[in-house]
Amino acid sequence: MPRGLLVLLAAAALLTGCAGSGTRASPLTGTSAPADAPVLAVKVDNSPAGRPWTGVEDADVVYVEPVEGGTTRLLAVFSSRLPASVGPVRSARESDVTVLGAYGRPGLAFSGSAPELAGTLAGASLVPLTPQTAGDAFRRDGARRAPVNLYADPSALLAAAGGATPPRDIGFRFGATPAGGEVVRHRDVTFGTAELGLTWDAVRGRWLVEPGGGDPAVPATGGEPIGAATVLIQRVTTRPSAIRDAAGAVSPYAVTTGGGEAEVLRDGRAYPARWSRPLPTDPTAVLGPDRLPVSFAPGPVWVLLVPVDG
Structure with a gap:
């Protein structure tokens, strides 16, 4: 087959x-x-x-x-x-x-x-x-x-919230670690003036989230650092929206339809990919160079909508 x-x-x-x-099996976490x-x-x-x-x-x-x-x-x-x-x-x-x-x-x-x-x-x-x-x-x-x-x-x-519906397929595919990929232990991701660090913790099996590039985030109530089993770095174009904040600054609109480059981080490795989503009601497909879905690790997922010029 x-x-x-x-x-x-x-x-x-x-x-x-x-x-x-x-x-x-949740379509959001597997x-x-x-x-x-x-x-x-x-x-x-x-x-x-x-x-x-x-x-x-x-x-x-x-x-x-x-x-x-x-x-x-x-x-x-x-x-x-x-x-x-x-x-x-x-x-x-x-x-x-x-x-x-x-x-x-x-x-x-x-x-x-x-x-x-x-x-x-x-x-x-x-x-x-x-x-x-x-x-x-x-x-x-x-x-x-x-x-x-x-x-x-x-x-x-x-x-x-009467009428809120259960999760449905949003495009994530979960499974075993794909072959190949690049060994990665840390990624710094930049959004304009903001920065987010990601460090692989093999003991916890999570990418620890480091806001501002500082220490791993810990919940306000204490406990384990906050992390993701999979991180999808999704490169998106942005355009000015009609919305301004209270100070008058224009809010960017992140375009999550169409397609673009992506990277999947899981199990201490990075996998190049492309994302595509024709319509807002469609799932987001994340495909590798072989045009097959890049499988995510079961567990929480963080999606970073990173401006292409960020």
């Missing part, structure tokens, strides 16, 4: 196979998860003032998105596990709508948005969750200063 067909059959079996009653748990995405601050993060360590997928001023924010996607709290919660951007287009109808928690984005959010296939629409799910931390003091209870968010 051709290798390409074997890969597709294995991927299909992984996505549809059951790991037990009421569970399945590991066992509740079959009907809805998807919740939360916009999280990534400035020095907003760290350490709360709850991000439990996310299935974390997107690092470019925003105004060459900085970044996180879009943390939960389904398999829900933390008790997540934050600091920040405002939505136009890029979030396109990124989440492949998820069906997820909940999206955010602190607010520019007026120009309100119509886009209202017409998108998602359930918007803000202090105005799900007030009981949000709280202010008196030990922090605004705007990095807003936190949310994911369970309460989902209780308010």
Whole structure:
């Protein structure tokens, strides 16, 4: 049987196979998860003032998105596990709508948005969750200063998110370590003026996340460093959006449809790839030079949307 067909059959079996009653292999992580748990995405601050993060360590997928001023924010996607709290919660951007287009109808928690984005959010296939629409799910931390003091209870968010759907195929393929690749123990990734370091920890089997190129991130509640089984470095073009922040800076729109260069980090190795996604509702295919899917390691995935000129 051709290798390409074997890969597709294995991927299909992984996505549809059951790991037990009421569970399945999650299309977001490749590991066992509740079959009907809805998807919740939360916009999280990534400035020095907003760290350490709360709850991000439990996310299935974390997107690092470019925003105004060459900085970044996180879009943390939960389904398999829900933390008790997540934050600091920040405002939505136009890029979030396109990124989440492949998820069906997820909940999206955010602190607010520019007026120009309100119509886009209202017409998108998602359930918007803000202090105005799900007030009981949000709280202010008196030990922090605004705007990095807003936190949310994911369970309460989902209780308010009627109609949020379970995860579906967004294009990730999980499996054994591919042949080849380059041995890599560290990567520094630049987003304009922001930097993110990634260091392979063979004991934990994770790429430890180092915001600002500093020490590995640790949850605000303590515990193990935050890391990813797989990191997808996705090179994207950006264009100015119609959205400006409170200071008047133009917010970049990360184009996650079309295609471009990529790199997959897993198991201490790096694999060159290309990504493609014709429409916002389509999965993102990640193919190697042989035009076959590059398999991810089962576990949490971080996707870095890196501007091509970054």
